[in-house]
Amino acid sequence: MPAHEITPTRSVLLDLKRRIKLSQNGHKIMKMKRDGLIIEFFEVMEKAKEMRGSVVSDYQAAMEKIAIATAVEGEIAVKSAAYAIKSEPQVEVGSKSIMGMTVPKVEAKIARGNILSKGYGVISTSAYIEEASEAFEKLLVTLVRAAEIETTMKKLLDEIEKTKRRVNALEFKVIPELLEDKRFVEFRLEEMSREETIRLKYLKGKGEKA
Amino acid sequence: MFGRKGKEKKGNYAYAVARVKAKKAQLMGEDTYSKMLMMSLPEISRFIGESGYQKEIATLAGRYEGVDLIEHATYSNMANYFRDILNATTGELHDMLASYLEKWDIWNFKVILRGRSFGMNADDIKEDLVPAGELDQQALEKLLSLESEEDIIIAYGRAAGVVFPADLISAYKESGNPSELEDFLEKDHYDTLLRSIDPSSRPTRLFQDYIRKEIDITNVETILKLKAEGIHGEEVMKYIIPGGKQIDKKLATQLANAETLSAAANDLAPLDFYDDIKEALDETNSLRSIVAGMKKYHIRQAKTFSHLYPLSVIPIVDFMIHKENEVNNIRIIARGLNSGLDTDVIKELLVI
Numbered sequence: 209m210p211a212h213e214i215t216p217t218r219s220v221l222l223d224l225k226r227r228i229k230l231s232q233n234g235h236k237i238m239k240m241k242r243d244g245l246i247i248e249f250f251e252v253m254e255k256a257k258e259m260r261g262s263v264v265s266d267y268q269a270a271m272e273k274i275a276i277a278t279a280v281e282g283e284i285a286v287k288s289a290a291y292a293i294k295s296e297p298q299v300e301v302g303s304k305s306i307m308g309m310t311v312p313k314v315e316a317k318i319a320r321g322n323i324l325s326k327g328y329g330v331i332s333t334s335a336y337i338e339e340a341s342e343a344f345e346k347l348l349v350t351l352v353r354a355a356e357i358e359t360t361m362k363k364l365l366d367e368i369e370k371t372k373r374r375v376n377a378l379e380f381k382v383i384p385e386l387l388e389d390k391r392f393v394e395f396r397l398e399e400m401s402r403e404e405t406i407r408l409k410y411l412k413g414k415g416e417k418a
Numbered sequence: 419m420f421g422r423k424g425k426e427k428k429g430n431y432a433y434a435v436a437r438v439k440a441k442k443a444q445l446m447g448e449d450t451y452s453k454m455l456m457m458s459l460p461e462i463s464r465f466i467g468e469s470g471y472q473k474e475i476a477t478l479a480g481r482y483e484g485v486d487l488i489e490h491a492t493y494s495n496m497a498n499y500f501r502d503i504l505n506a507t508t509g510e511l512h513d514m515l516a517s518y519l520e521k522w523d524i525w526n527f528k529v530i531l532r533g534r535s536f537g538m539n540a541d542d543i544k545e546d547l548v549p550a551g552e553l554d555q556q557a558l559e560k561l562l563s564l565e566s567e568e569d570i571i572i573a574y575g576r577a578a579g580v581v582f583p584a585d586l587i588s589a590y591k592e593s594g595n596p597s598e599l600e601d602f603l604e605k606d607h608y609d610t611l612l613r614s615i616d617p618s619s620r621p622t623r624l625f626q627d628y629i630r631k632e633i634d635i636t637n638v639e640t641i642l643k644l645k646a647e648g649i650h651g652e653e654v655m656k657y658i659i660p661g662g663k664q665i666d667k668k669l670a671t672q673l674a675n676a677e678t679l680s681a682a683a684n685d686l687a688p689l690d691f692y693d694d695i696k697e698a699l700d701e702t703n704s705l706r707s708i709v710a711g712m713k714k715y716h717i718r719q720a721k722t723f724s725h726l727y728p729l730s731v732i733p734i735v736d737f738m739i740h741k742e743n744e745v746n747n748i749r750i751i752a753r754g755l756n757s758g759l760d761t762d763v764i765k766e767l768l769v770i
Contacts, residue, residue, distance in 0.1 A: 271757075272759070275753070275754070275757030275758075275759050276706070276754075276759065276763070276767065278753050278757070279749065279750045279752075279753035279754045279757065279759065279764070279767060280746070280750060280767055282489055282493070282746075282749055282753075283486070283489060283753070284489070284493070284529065284546045284548070285525075287546065288528060288529045288532050288533070288546065289532075291532040291533055291535070291536035291538065292528075292532040292535075292536075292596060292597070294594060294595060322644075322647040322648070322649060323643060323644065323647050323649075324597075324644075324647075324649065324653075326597070327595050327596065327597055328532075328596070328597055328600065329528070329596070329597050329599075329600025329601045329603075329604060330597065330601055330640060330643070330644070330657045331600070331601050331604040331605070331636060331640055331657055331659065332524075332528075332600060332601075332604050334639075334709070335639060335642070335643055335705040335706055335708075335709045336706060336709070338643055338705075339705065339706060
């Protein structure tokens, strides 16, 4: 609020002082939150880097194994084995809190049972198909985990940006404006007090003359 | 099992062997695979089109392309060859070959059952059938047209002479999991096959030995597969096919009880194919390399008896083994090149 729109009264001054204290406290807390989020972001970024590495290596391994299984056993056999699998991967999405911010917690519920529970015959299913199946199960778990970390990282970045804007707004706009208002009200109050004193003196002088 | 042709007769060995000899001459030589490794996919299609697969390539070219065309054309060609031979044989020879080729009937049954339970439409399942066994395309399509999966199981059992235990069918109905049915069929196949071979003559004994070694290899692969998953002991023994040549129940139990692949290696040492898998066991411990080693040993075994007993089942089975191997090798090269696999990896996968 521009200073000239403020009514310079004692109650406004008290309110301004209260708001300044609140803003300064808020600014301090926001700064701490921003710094905390940045530290958290760097930790998550390290994990994301590792995860990306795992996704690439697991993907390459899975693709190599499926290529070998398809070559040795044929696409028909690989397709047929895939059709025999009954369990579908489930993804459970929950949430957790990082410094008051809600981030997703994703858990892959993949029935990584052994070969006995897959749905295809143990005797006739080749080792190549079994190896490919395991590699893809591993890749799926890694991908879900990577998705969780990447989303957390993205949310953290958004939150850091938002917190940074709030800190800046408090530091460079809200608090300086409140201080300016306070100065204005104090100045006006002092001036009003001086005017009152002069008026009283003037009235007193006039009374004595009379 | 199956509709036996002239059960009393010994079989038309001379005629069947003469037909197979002509076909065997058309099989690719070992050096051909090295040439194919240098080719692109269209070049491979054209090359195999000029090497005996012309009819199938031309027929299927409108439906498939690239590596799928190669895979379907080679399977179709193999099925045509095997059915030709099967239809041209009689008596005990026919019975032995029908029992040997029953593996393709089982393959097709599995493709149908798995496809149906997954909800695939009949036309898509039909594309994946390889009628190389006694059940021809028409019989397989009849199975495919049946209403329920239970009907398919019962009809297959009737057509192939397999008696499914009632508890397996009811377990499948409850769970929709065909694994027990599939394992039962594999065991039943080898049991029927061994029973269909009369070991009174030297050539049939050789054939029987070959099948018994195949059982050994399948059993070792099963044990190693389960061991890699941490399954040991009695649980493993449920999947052991009886009738192996070198692996009896005692050795199978020993292998099944071994904690790790390396521990099992000592028990595998006396086996014929140990030398072929020794390196893989020692160095990589990779199941894939061990299986590749065993496959190579198995095809070498077939080569050792290929030239023996010209008027017996041996030359015919030898042709079938080599034809199937040729189809596998062409597919390995085509799919391997298409997926960008390293040439050395492809060479390692080839069974030459």
